[in-house]
Amino acid sequence: MITFGIMTLNMESETSYIDQIAKLADSCEMECFRFIPSKINPHTLLVKGKKFNAKDQTWAEGEFPIPSILYDRCFYGDDEHSKQCIPIVSWLKCRNDITFLGYGLPNKLELYNVLKNSVLTPYLPPTMKVSNPGEVLKELKIRNRIILKPISGSQGYGIYYVKQNDKSFHVKTEKQKKIISHIFQNELKLNHWLNSLMVQRDYLLQPFLELANDHLQPFDIRILIQKNEHGDWVTRGKGVRQGTTGGILSNLSSGGSVIRFADWLAFLPPAKREYIRNELTFITANLPRLLEQEFLPLFELGVDIGVARNGAIWILDVNSKPGRKVILETKPELKETLYLAPLLYGKHISKLEQTERKSSYATTLFS
Incomplete structure (x- = not known):
């Protein structure tokens, strides 16, 4: 066996x-x-x-x-x-x-650098690595509101919203399902906090995107894509995650809730519904192929999509070790399909020669 x-x-x-x-x-x-x-x-x-x-x-x-x-x-x-x-x-x-089954993906910066040169570049928020507080303060003066994300991280841990007011700075994050907010009275105090933060790990900086619904809850669309028993990519399901009012994360680990994608879509005007469906189909058709051209073989992907108030669609995150809670809550009839999927794909690849799947090694541990 x-x-x-x-x-x-x-x-x-x-x-x-x-x-x-x-x-x-x-x-x-x-x-x-x-x-x-x-x-x-x-x-x-x-x-x-x-x-x-x-x-x-x-x-x-x-x-x-x-x-x-x-x-x-x-x-x-x-x-x-x-x-x-x-x-x-x-x-x-x-x-x-x-x-x-899957060899994972590299960190968020390497992922961004690959996708920005592909057909998916219009869906990527502008992203830059920041290594010192001066770079963050410079971008704040330009953008007024930014998001800081750990280069290597998952489940929304260590993400910060930073806003520049007239003289003070507002920093917000979420920990243990609570919104933690702090006001720094001047640039010197913010600089000191940023320095202590960035000594611990590397961060990416992105502009703050308006991704909240009418109730000021941050939300995104989680799509689960997997390979089936024949090795073909299939979309298992979609769900909409909603975060805490006034928060910055929609992750379920941060206290978010889930609604059915079809229910969310039904409230939109017909033209917008069709637009979103077409955009998501384009993303899911291209993303796995692009990733496997650059990295080692994959089995599954959790793709988080943001829909901004101005209609822009953004790829917020791609995770090679996704959870299933969003899909199981919105499509409970898929339980056995999701539990069988790793086994059936494992059986498929066991029949293939090793050289067909793995010809070289790349460090792909962190997602």
Whole structure:
């Protein structure tokens, strides 16, 4: 049987999702395992983790060879365990006897630099790397309102809205589902805060986009795209995420809610509905192809699309390790399809020669 392994940074991560995949593995003639990268023994190349028993539908602790097909669901932070696991996963990606469902994407800056030279460039917000407070203050004088985003990050963590008033500066972020707001009375105090922020990590700067609805809730469209059992890209579903009134994020981890895409679309004028449908079709038809031309093979993408008040459509984020909550809440009938998808695609790629999917290695760990 094909051995199918799911990697996470802790054994409590995404338990419901992983359990559902494991229950379907036997029907796909696969054995399912889950483990943490740091539990691989570098000498024996055995890994301590859990194997799913199809007969009694339970997980059993054990030690086993590294599975031949790997589904990477590791979400890295700044902690020591993340730093320990990153080179291990890099090593796994180099091995010719192991195939990943998807090899991930690079950081947001590398992604932007690739897409800005493609047919999708009109959908990209102007983006620049900032390495010191002076660059941020210069852009603030030009734009008045900006967004700062970590170059390597996900789920909306570490995103800041900065606005220049007459003499003061307003900074806003969201943490633990709460809006945190602060006023800096002068440029010197803002400069000091920016300096402490940018010492910790690299940031991107983008103009603030008017992406709120009539209730002043930030919102975006989440699209889930995956490869099917034949290796073809398909759009599984779309949903609209709405954030907290007055907030800057629509992420569900920040307290956002979800509505059906069709319901949201129904409130728009017919011409605008057709325009948005056509634009989203163009983006989803081109994005996966463009990414796989530049990077290693992928399995799934979560694409976040912003619709501005002036009608402009923006690609806000592209994530190679998307969640499923938006789609499951708006299209619960897709549950089994989404749980089977990694297994069916894993079965498909197990039949292909390694050289067809992976000819060289690139560092693609952070999304």
